[in-house]
Each structure stands twice: as C-alpha cells, then as structure tokens.
Amino acid sequence: MSSAPTREVARRAFAAEFNDATYTFKESDDERAPVFSLLPTGERANRVFVVGTLTETEDVGEESEYWRGRIVDPTGTFFAYAGQYQPDATATLRDAEPPAYVAVVGKPRTYETDDGEINVSLRPESITIVDEATRSRWVVETAERTLDRIEAFDAGGEYAAMAETQYDPDLSIYRDQAIAALESLEESDAADDLLEA
C-alpha cells in the first residue's frame, strides 16, 4: 500500500530495561533512516513513552543551556537531556519544581563514556507535568507490555532473536522488576487506605 511514512510507535519499558538497551541499529543504509534501540526483551524502540517522578533537574551545559532531568520509576532512573533543539522540553525542565510526576515522549540515545561504557539516555520530544493517576496507569501498562514481550520471546521473532544474540538476556530479571513495580502500586494503595482509616 502506498502511504505516508508511518509514525514510530512509542514503546513502553521500565527504566531498568531501557538503560540495558545499549545496542542500536538501523534497518536501512539511508542516512535519515530511524535509529532503533534494541530492548533486551526483544523489541525495537525508536521512541518511548515514559511516566515517572522528576526528582532533580540541572543545567549541565557549558556554553548554552543543556538540561538534565532524572526521572524515576519503580525500577530505576531515566536520564533525559534537552538542549536548544528541544526548546519546549528545555523550558519544562527549567521551570519544573521537583519532585513532580512527568510524562515524557522521547527517543533513546546512546553514548560511550571515557571508560568505554555505553550509557542510554532519553532525548525528549515533549515533557509535561501529569498526575499520580497517569503515573499508576503507565506502571500497569508498562508491566503488561513488558510481560507481553517476555511471553513472545521464545516464539523467536526477529528482534527476540537479535536480543538473544546481542544480550543473551536473563528475562526473569525483567519479569521480577515488572512484578515489583506492580506490587509497589498495591503497597501505596494500602498505605493510602491506612492513612484514610
């Protein structure tokens, strides 16, 4: 079917898995072809949707503004970097007063540190302040998507095979993280009930 290039879906992954996605690839030789990060549970990600607690913002730029935000979910921390080419996201990070729940739509980016380690970060397309209900919904949704990927892994799709080769992942780690994330929601509900009682 001849149609406009389709928009890349925003994958859901917890911070711990996102930060493990150090392998990147392109699907064609075209210079402008999208770059994908390979999630260890066997999916490619050119875009992600993340909701978490913004705990800290800092302007780490030298000559021009370059903001780093730490966004925490039940499994770890996303590092988001926004500069002059992401004016809206930069403005949100500049004005935000942590702690606050934020939703981020962004692209995975990798860079190699001086000691040869690959770090994964998030380049935001947008950051907005959201509420706790949105954050809870994201945790459940992300756990569900993660489990779907784990379940499909053994069926051996293209990206599962690629993940097998690149990472040889221990999928039980990602399953246990999803379980812990879901349990943390139940605990906070229980705590709320206790406070109300």
Place this chain on the structure above:
Amino acid sequence: MTDLRQHAVEIHEQFSETLDVSVDDIEDRLETLVSDYRVPIEEARRSVVSTYLDEAGMERDELSGGTSQEATVADIDAPEMWLDLTVKVVDLWEPRSDSIAQVGLVGDESGTVKFTKWAKSDLPELSEGTVYRLGNVVTDEYQGRFSIKLNSTTTIEELDTDIEVGDDTTEIEGALVDIQSGSGLIKRCPEDDCTRVLQNGRCSEHGDVDGEFDLRIKGVLDDGEEVHEVIFDQEATEELTGIGLEEAQQMAMDALDTEVVADEMRTTVLGRYYRVVGPTFGRYVLADEIETLTDAVDPDPVLIKARSL
C-alpha cells in the same frame, strides 16, 4: 490449464468485444515477457493489457474486470479490485470537476466508501437514500484511503429495499503522545464549500483571503503497540482542553501569536491517557466522544499473569 494460459484467457475475455485477438497470441506475448525477459507474471499481464488498451484506444477504467466478485464495502482492501456491491447512497457531494458526474458516499452494513461516477461513462443518475446493485465497479486508493469508481462497464440496478448502513466507528485508547503542527487556533478559507486551512493567510485554492478562526487538534494516540491519528474538531478540542474559540482568540491577541494556543494545549493534554470514539476517515479517527482515563487501574490481573510466566 497453465497459469499463463489462464491469464491469457482472462485477458481475452476483457477484450473479446473490442479487439480481434486470439488467446494464443496473448499467451505468446505473456510467454515472451515471463520466460525470455524474466518479468513477474502480474507485471507481464499489466504490460500486455496496456498494449491492447492502446490498440483499442481504451482507458484502463473502461476495462471489464471479467472476474468481478460479489463483495461488501469492508472487503475493499486493495486498489484495482473489480467488485459487485449492493449499497445505499448515503450522501452526494458537489463534484469539483466537470469530468465527474456524481461523487459521494455509499454504504452497506459493513461500512461506507467514497464513490466517483465519471461524466464520460454516461451512467444513470443515482439519488440519495436509494439502494442500488452496482455491477463491475473498480476500487482505487489515494493516500491509504479507498474509493470505488463507476465506469462505462458498470451496471446500475435500482433495488426496492433498504439497507442499514453500518458506520465504521472505532474506539481507541492510549496516551496522547503528540499534537501535530496545524493544531490549535487556525484560520480556514471562507469561500463557499472550501474549508481549507490557511497557511500564512493563503488558501492553496483561493489565494490570499480573510480567514475565519477555528479550533482543532491533530493528535496522536499511542498505546505502545499501535499509533492512531485523531482529529478533534472545535467542540472536541474545547472539551479536551477547556479552551474555547473566544478564549483562544484572546490568548492569541494578548501574545500577538496564535502558536501560544497550541502550546497551552500541549501543556494541558500531552502525556495523558484518553479513550476516543468516532468514525474513521482515511488515516484519521474523528473524535466524537472523549473520555479522560483517570480511574485507578487494577494491577492484579497483570500480577497474576506475571507470576504465571
């Protein structure tokens, strides 16, 4: 019968009334392309048909499919399908060109589809609300959207029945991950029947015009597996963002910039979860009903699944 022979027979049927060619001739031509020149059979067939069209002085859409099939609107999933449909005329639109006799929307229980009837095909007039059996129509595709064309080989039979036309309403859920350019406070062309959105005060059809203000959002709902583009009209935009047309105009005046409206809307709605119900229109869903998903989600079913893995 071989594959080539089968194709040759079908092509022969299509031209039997207009050209004096034998099935053997046609098969020879196909054979040359497929065996000597390694052309895939579909492409070979297309090429041979083109040759005969030229010889007969015919246009492709005058060609009888020979193999048209009884179908429903929902079956249409490719261009150049030859079909027989029983449909009701839902809506007639104003043709934009003299070459079009009638254009509008037809539908059956499975959904609706745009139709075009060419002036040169010289077919009887269709009237709104009437059910017809259309024999030998051909499908077309433009930017992912399908339509049907009535051509000179199409038969039209009026039926004395009624059809409950199904709407292709869909329900989608997901996070609003993008508000595209052309959203917020926009201006539309004021010319009759032209509602094009102006770019820098210009309509692509009517040039410089005094536009009329409107509100809309072209947004993207994403559930982590699928992406849906959604259009919110003025009413839906106000419901979604709480910003009405007057307020939007005031905001734009205060800031001397219409873009502040879309920026404010982005702050209010991006990253939230919504459920949207509405008809699909090409690649867009038109938001009729909007629900903000704020209720708590029960993690238990997912937990149970997780523990079973």
